[in-house]
Amino acid sequence: MERLNERAELMxxxxxxxxxxxDSPPGTHSGSVSNSAAFRCMHCTATxxxxxxxxxxxxxxxxxxxxxxxxxxxxxxxxx
Numbered sequence: 547m548e549r550l551n552e553r554a555e556l557m558x559x560x561x562x563x564x565x566x567x568x569d570s571p572p573g574t575h576s577g578s579v580s581n582s583a584a585f586r587c588m589h590c591t592a593t594x595x596x597x598x599x600x601x602x603x604x605x606x607x608x609x610x611x612x613x614x615x616x617x618x619x620x621x622x623x624x625x626x
Contacts, residue, residue, distance in 0.1 A: 550588065552593075553587045553590070553593075556586070556596050556597065556600070557583070557616075560600065560611070560620065563606055564606065564609065564618050564620060565606060574618065583616045583619055583620075587615060590614070590615040592611070595611060595613050596611055599611040609621055609624070615624050618624065
């Protein structure tokens with residue numbers, strides 16, 4: 547359960563840091579897409595890099611950490 551909570555917190559912080567939740571079409575962050583993103587995050591091996599990247603970007607960022615298992619998906623949300 548601790549891993550699940552940790553990964554959910556990191557994923558939420560990542561989305562907030564890149565401001566991916568604004569200007570997204572309705573439904574973008576729901577259903578199977580979000581479930582798949584959560585699964586990838588749960589099984590990611592770049593957790594330490596993620597924590598460090600988030601620590602180094604307290605004011606936000608224009609793109610996701612390149613090693614992020616969800617980089618392509620989250621960056622695509624920035625294009626909408």
